[in-house]
Amino acid sequence: MPDLKPVSTRSALLTLLLGAEVPRLTTRELVTAASVVGFAEPTVRVALSRMTAAGDVVRDDEGAYRLSDRLVVRQRRQEEAAHPSLRPWDGTWELVAVTTAGRTASDRADLRTALGELRLAELREGLWTRPANLDLAWPASVAEVCERFTGATPAADPAGLAARLWDLDAWATTARRLLDATATDDPVLRFTACATSGRHLLADPVLPPALLPDDWPGDALRASHVAYKQWIVDMRRSLTDRAG
Numbered sequence: 001m002p003d004l005k006p007v008s009t010r011s012a013l014l015t016l017l018l019g020a021e022v023p024r025l026t027t028r029e030l031v032t033a034a035s036v037v038g039f040a041e042p043t044v045r046v047a048l049s050r051m052t053a054a055g056d057v058v059r060d061d062e063g064a065y066r067l068s069d070r071l072v073v074r075q076r077r078q079e080e081a082a083h084p085s086l087r088p089w090d091g092t093w094e095l096v097a098v099t100t101a102g103r104t105a106s107d108r109a110d111l112r113t114a115l116g117e118l119r120l121a122e123l124r125e126g127l128w129t130r131p132a133n134l135d136l137a138w139p140a141s142v143a144e145v146c147e148r149f150t151g152a153t154p155a156a157d158p159a160g161l162a163a164r165l166w167d168l169d170a171w172a173t174t175a176r177r178l179l180d181a182t183a184t185d186d187p188v189l190r191f192t193a194c195a196t197s198g199r200h201l202l203a204d205p206v207l208p209p210a211l212l213p214d215d216w217p218g219d220a221l222r223a224s225h226v227a228y229k230q231w232i233v234d235m236r237r238s239l240t241d242r243a244g
Helices: 009-018 027-036 041-054 069-082 105-117 158-165 168-182 187-201 218-243
Strands: 057-059 064-067 093-098 121-124 127-131 146-151
Touching: 009 027, 009 041, 009 064, 009 069, 009 187, 027 041, 027 064, 027 218, 041 057, 064 069, 069 187, 069 218, 105 121, 121 158, 127 158, 168 187, 168 218, 187 218
Parallel strands: none
Antiparallel strands: 057 064, 093 127, 093 146, 121 127
């Protein structure tokens, strides 16, 4: 059985809000859903109060909660990770060169984060790349300091290059552990796997099949994650209707 780190009450509530099909959930909906996966009502109410104070969520006049603007961006990223926008791969690669010097350490760190979120990897200092098989939305922060090119593979062995740029074996091992956990009958373990897989999918490089090891579990983990999120939605609706 996979040994997964339990999620905190905050992480559990964020998972429910990030996966919700509506922009806001009432306290009753959050308490009801959280109780099914092992979180007691007093603990949930305390966590919601702390999350509001920390700016994770916003409480409206009717007592319902929605994600803060910062976490709406995270929600969008998780949706994109579960449903990546693919395009046919013709063997070409994206190349991004950092061309602006004199930036602060904070600016450099922010740029690295932005390029990583675009699923690029650093080929060498200041030069980032990935196969050109994704429709990427390039943020202004990247366009302002980088030049972008699309061209032939930067290596004679593209699959070998991919294996050097991304730790594919480690990602696949964790993904298979999460898939095993979602197949159990333990509701707490399944929920923990769902919350963890949402984060893990953000680190999937979403490479073309030709560059991946055999039996790559990326598509299976995405399908499992989406199906379980829908189960959470259906469960929450059913329990809330029954309680009301």
